[in-house]
Amino acid sequence: MSRFEHPGPAPGVYDDPELMLVRQRLLALDPDGKRFAGVLRDTIDQLLDGEHTGRFDWNDLHKTEKTHAGTLVEINLLREFRLASGIDLDYLIEGIEVDCKFSQKLYGWMIPPEALDELCLVVWADDHQGVWSAGILRADRGKLTTSGTVTKKGNRDGKFRLTKENHSLVTWLWHKEPLEENLLLNIGKATQEAILNAGSGSRRSPGQAKLNELFRRVQGRRVSRTVVRTLAQQKDYMKRVRYNGGSRDKLRDEGILICGDYPNHQVVAGQLGLPVPQEGESVSIRVVEAKPHHHGQPRVQLEGRYWVAAGLDDPVERAPLLPETKKKASTPD
Numbered sequence: 065m066s067r068f069e070h071p072g073p074a075p076g077v078y079d080d081p082e083l084m085l086v087r088q089r090l091l092a093l094d095p096d097g098k099r100f101a102g103v104l105r106d107t108i109d110q111l112l113d114g115e116h117t118g119r120f121d122w123n124d125l126h127k128t129e130k131t132h133a134g135t136l137v138e139i140n141l142l143r144e145f146r147l148a149s150g151i152d153l154d155y156l157i158e159g160i161e162v163d164c165k166f167s168q169k170l171y172g173w174m175i176p177p178e179a180l181d182e183l184c185l186v187v188w189a190d191d192h193q194g195v196w197s198a199g200i201l202r203a204d205r206g207k208l209t210t211s212g213t214v215t216k217k218g219n220r221d222g223k224f225r226l227t228k229e230n231h232s233l234v235t236w237l238w239h240k241e242p243l244e245e246n247l248l249l250n251i252g253k254a255t256q257e258a259i260l261n262a263g264s265g266s267r268r269s270p271g272q273a274k275l276n277e278l279f280r281r282v283q284g285r286r287v288s289r290t291v292v293r294t295l296a297q298q299k300d301y302m303k304r305v306r307y308n309g310g311s312r313d314k315l316r317d318e319g320i321l322i323c324g325d326y327p328n329h330q331v332v333a334g335q336l337g338l339p340v341p342q343e344g345e346s347v348s349i350r351v352v353e354a355k356p357h358h359h360g361q362p363r364v365q366l367e368g369r370y371w372v373a374a375g376l377d378d379p380v381e382r383a384p385l386l387p388e389t390k391k392k393a394s395t396p397d
Contacts, residue, residue, distance in 0.1 A: 083200055083235060085158045086183055090200075090237055093145050097198075097238040103140045104189045104196050105244045110136060114294025115301065120248040122168075122191045134166040137187055152178055155185070163203075170197065171231050174223040180205045186234060189243055194250075196243045199236040201226065207233060247282070247291050255281050259295070271296035275304050275311050279322055279348040284373075289344035305346055307385075315348070316383045319374060322348045328387040336373055337362035350374040352381045 094100050111129055112119045119125070138154050141147070141164060148156040153163040165173040166187045173186045184203050189196035208224035226233070248256060258281060263273025274295040278287065293301045304310050305322060312322045323329040325341045333340050333347055341347045354363050354370040361372040366384035374381075 080202055082158075082160045083183055083202055086160055086162055086185075087200055087235060087237065089158050090145075090185075097241055099144055100141070100198055100238065101196060101241065101243060103144050104137065104187070107133065107136045107140050108189065108191055108246075109290050110140075112294075114290060115297060118294060118297055120246060120291075120294050130168060133168070134164075137166040138164040141185075141187075153182060162200075171226055171228075171234075173201075174225065175203045175208060177222050177224075179203050180208075180224070191243065191246050192249060194243045194245055195240045197236065197239045197241070199234040199239065201234050204233070244288075247285065247287060248294065251282055269304075271298055271301075272304050272311070272314070276314050279311050279315055279320060279346075280318065283320075283348045283350065284338055286339050286341055286345045286347050292346070311348075312386070317380075319350045319352060319380045319383045320348050321351050321383050321386060322346050323386065324389075326389040328389065332364050332366070332386060335362060335364040336371075338373075350380075351383055352378045 108122065111125060111133055112122070114120055122130075142149065142155065150156045150161040150163075153161040155162040155164060160183060162183045162185050163176070163179040164185045164187065165175065165179075166189075167173045168188075168190075170188045170190075172188075173184070175184060180203050182203055184201045185198065186201050187196070187198045203224070205224070207227060207230040209227050210224055248259075251259075259274055259277045262277035263270035275292060278291070278295060289302070292305060296304045298304070305312065305324065307313050315322070321332070323333040323338070323341055324346050325343050330340050336349060336351070338347050338349055350373070351371040352358075352374040354361070354372045358372045363370045363372045365371075366386070369384070371384060
């Protein structure tokens, strides 16, 4: 389903005016779901904390961290949309109490007793699949089942789940929409291992070696700031991308350009037919000076010559400098 097409309300909810009001308000706040998707991406990255841990895989989180995800999603959505806090439940939307529930498994939301017969904003995201969903559910006690979880004392935890036959009762706001790619999960095992192992035998700048290997091996794809932070694992992580000692310098002799999110870098990327890097993103490509056999290929003029994306048979040529950026007028960045 397109990001701009919303699923219709679940059967029978047209006679639930509170649900319809909450639905309309949330869609008005975020018509295309971009803000919601951004919160989920940021929350997962917040839990992974790549800058300090080097982690990029949800499966590497501790159980307590995964459990904490629900609280972080609730708080981060509240802040993003400036929602009011409810008295008994998490949010107050259009004067209506709404509870927020996040699950690592679709339809696996745990509904507490205080939310029975109330509205729940139910959220799911899977970083490995790269998808997310969010919908609204009236937690009808007659259509829920106890979770079956038993504590050490032998008492049930008192929470409820949506029964399988009633999954259709969720009114989706956005269903199985794309989640911003976690690049390090989607580059193939061999490539991933080569990047992570780069510089492992050196005490000096192992993060720089990893970034060099990333831009060397993963070309023509947008690399987010989060990926750079995870591999560099240092405070001024973007320094490892730039000229003056970063990957732009280190890989120049290999013919590799690394375009950033500066407007003049975006122009270069666009003219070469690459994905245009957005805020905080970079994209690399090996280039060669245009030859007759490159006729018809996208090209860009740099240092007074025309350059194209290199083919497998093109010999390595030293890459030209990218245009100077507005942030540093004296040296290329």
